[in-house]
Amino acid sequence: MTQPDHNSEKRWHRAITVILTYKVKLENLWLRRFCKNSPRKLKVQSVAAACVDASNKLGKVHIHRFSGRRCKPASLAKIMTVITALDYIEDIDEKITVEAEDILPGNGNNLKAGDNISWRDAFHNMLMASSNSSANTVIRNLGLYLPSPEFGQQVNTGLADAARNGVTAMNVKAQSLGMTRTRFTNASGLDSFGMYTTAHDMLLMGVAALAYPDLTDAWSKTTHIMSIEGASPRDVQITSTLKQLYEEEPNVCGGKTGTLPDGTQNILIYCKHGDIRTITALMQKGGDRHKEILKIISG
Template sequence: MRKIAALLLALTLLFGMSAPAGAVSTSASSAVLMDAGSGRVLFEEDMHTPRPIASITKLMTALVAVEETSELSQTITVEPEWLEGVEGSSLYLKAGDQLTLETLLYGLLLQSGNDAAQVIACWIGEDLEGFARLMNEKARELGMTNTHFTNPSGLNQEEHYSSAYDMALLACACLENPTVANICATQNISLEGRTFVNHNKLLWLEEDCVGMKTGYTEASGRTLVSAATRGAQTLVCVTLNDPDDWDDHQALLHYGFDTYPVTQLCGEGTTVGQAAVAGSVQPTVSLVAQGDCWYPLAEGEQLDMQLDVYSPLTAPIPAGTQVGTARWILDGEVVAEMPLETGTGVEDDRWKPNALVRWWMGLWGKSWETTVPGMGLI
């Protein structure tokens, strides 16, 4: 059974001595600003309280739809029962209309069509209840603990709610899905004779904005999920019941980029340390990162790096063998991790006696490892 030996390295990243920039505030009942790469919360106001969320629900509808189907060019014929009870924003679909899933998804996320939401849900889940089950399964998978969905559009129902933090988790998952992320970032598009213009004004107001979704009902107030990318950093912002959401999102995104710029902790293939090796004349082996690792840090914050390496390391060890994990610690908590592998191979190149010497030693009842100085196992 392999033991884990903690090899502490005093690697400290210093970024000045001043405190983070002045606090920001919003007009929202709930708000959160999150670094998408690390999941670090950079700002929050009552982020875990469940509230009605209106049409930002459609981010989950789109994500489930894309994950449940592999071909967006499939043609869907609208059944009359799929349009029952539709109200609010609409693509004005009629029974018998034929559209591809791709067109329906653009109508869902850009024009916020409630009829598109129901058609997608009934086509994939057979009915609204079946699709809601898929939505809630995905929510549990993402760790959305203060969320429950009952419909694909976000129309008001007592058991349909989420929190700002949970919606940020969903937004991060949508950004990791290339299809959903691309649709959310589209300003306008024409498909199958229909033109859709994105309701998200931030796509025009903020050059770094890459989506995502607006919402409004009388019960929820204005809800908004936005995302912006600057260099290697992507931020997600969520506000619920915010009458000044455009201004608040711009202020929060600027605050995040300016106050918590992302810092590269390691790059794929870069050496982050050394580890002792037994059974070889080569005393150590280099430890290299298996990927890139970034983390947002404010001025004055510092990280310590800890290397946890499988112990003991004994030759032979091929190059590229995973041998441990690098962990970065902020204020006593692990905030980032990266698997480590050997940068080069290590051979068992110790001197070994030939058969005659081993026979002679055997006559005296001796082991060559214990007889020859310096040749024993470490």
Template sequence: MTQRLSFRLRPLASLKAALAALLALTLVACQSTELTTAGLLPYARVGAATATPGVAEVRGESTLVLDFASGRTLYEDAADGLRYPASLTKMMTLYLLFETIEAGRLSMSSELRVSENAASQPPSKLGLKAGETIRVADAAQAIAVKSANDVATVIAENLGGSEADFANAMTAKARALGMSRTRFVNASGLPDEGQISTARDMATLGRALLNRFPAYASLFTRTGFDYNGRHYNATNKLLGSVEGVDGLKTGYIRDAGFHLAATATRRGRRIIVVVMGGRTGRERNARVEALIDQYLGPASGAVAGLPGLSLTR
């Protein structure tokens, strides 16, 4: 009898094992559409780099011009000096968002939850309310065009479980991209002495972002967007006003000064220009425009003879 009972239980045990395996697979599949407090980034809490590269110079000025296709340096001035990246940080926030979409864990139509912490972030922001949701497509556009701090935190918390874990993932990705002098502690670039980078690292990031995810490049070309009945203008004022400018990201906090990472194409050649530490937005923009003219030639109909800029290598 005992032997017969044991024989009858074996198929039941196998059935239970099969059901357990099926349940596990179902839970894994659900991660692509359901957000949890654990976050969606598998590497967000494992082995992230945490060393601080050093102390940033307050309003330190840095400039770098790269040939976009080859990555060759065309011009540099203090390109490795430590700086506060301000909202140039959001390029990495978007990089990890696009990577998550590419991995199938999110889609552009997925909804991201807004926490009280995210809703409380200071401007620039969309004014999201705790408890509501925002589509990934709208969140990406708000970051690229409006540089919304509340949206950056929404992305960080939904993908990383917490903004601190997401920042660790950002730093780990920076190391993987060769950004050796960068450390992130938040997803927005809001003031923090631990948030450190350089013009060279930001150029590396901007180039990697557009090379890896060309399908989303149009997000950075728009001069404005509409959300919830309001229109928001792009923070990058060179879009639509300087020939060939097709991205990328602005940044400002008091201790950083005015930053701009810009891409531009003329006559079939593309460059990326990073200017950090401008005293005003207008001065920063003029500097970037002069560099574009210097290395791509003057815009059609522009007056020739702009001051030259010496090469360093």
């Protein structure tokens, strides 16, 4: 019987150990240098910025760092919610009712079940204060407003059924704008499985937003008074999450922030520098988006 070659086995074990050791070292080096979740690196996931011409067309992209990398849209999704609603709603001063299932925590948590607000005020509350409750109210009412043969039929007026129609319309609109690497699953931007975008797609959305005066009107303000009717009539002052940026950088004319508990800190900014107009989308985790966006738009 042939005896096993123990020296040969030892050499193979040693070789495998060396290979695995260097494999782990290389993987760790890659994670430290390139992985967006690495704790040792500022987690700027992607940046896209471009000039916009007078006809609201995307011009030359002059910053394009990882702009195709998949990210979470967070509350930047609310811009698409408003764009989609404005495509269908004829009278944005018409009142809509807030239902109990519309109420969500987060910024702009200033509504109650039974409140009656205009579409216009709901848009301001979404775009300025980033109200999740307003986003739910808008998408549910939009779902009821949409033509059923195109977007399906609602079983009842509940959030789950009607909102599904509204979110479908958001995705149809996104595809029509060339946002091929974006999928929305809700109107507020709260983290959910299957929702994603890229900085480049957010750039396309930002450019499209410039064609909607009712949207850019909300963008241009630092404060707004929302008039609420119903069981508890009241006026509520809304403050933009970009108020500090407006005050520090006079070229900023509008935009939206997006924040999630996992550290996501997105921001989309519209600027005017004389005759030059730019849209910038910054998608990052951790760090300070305020400082990062100032470096980009002031540089």
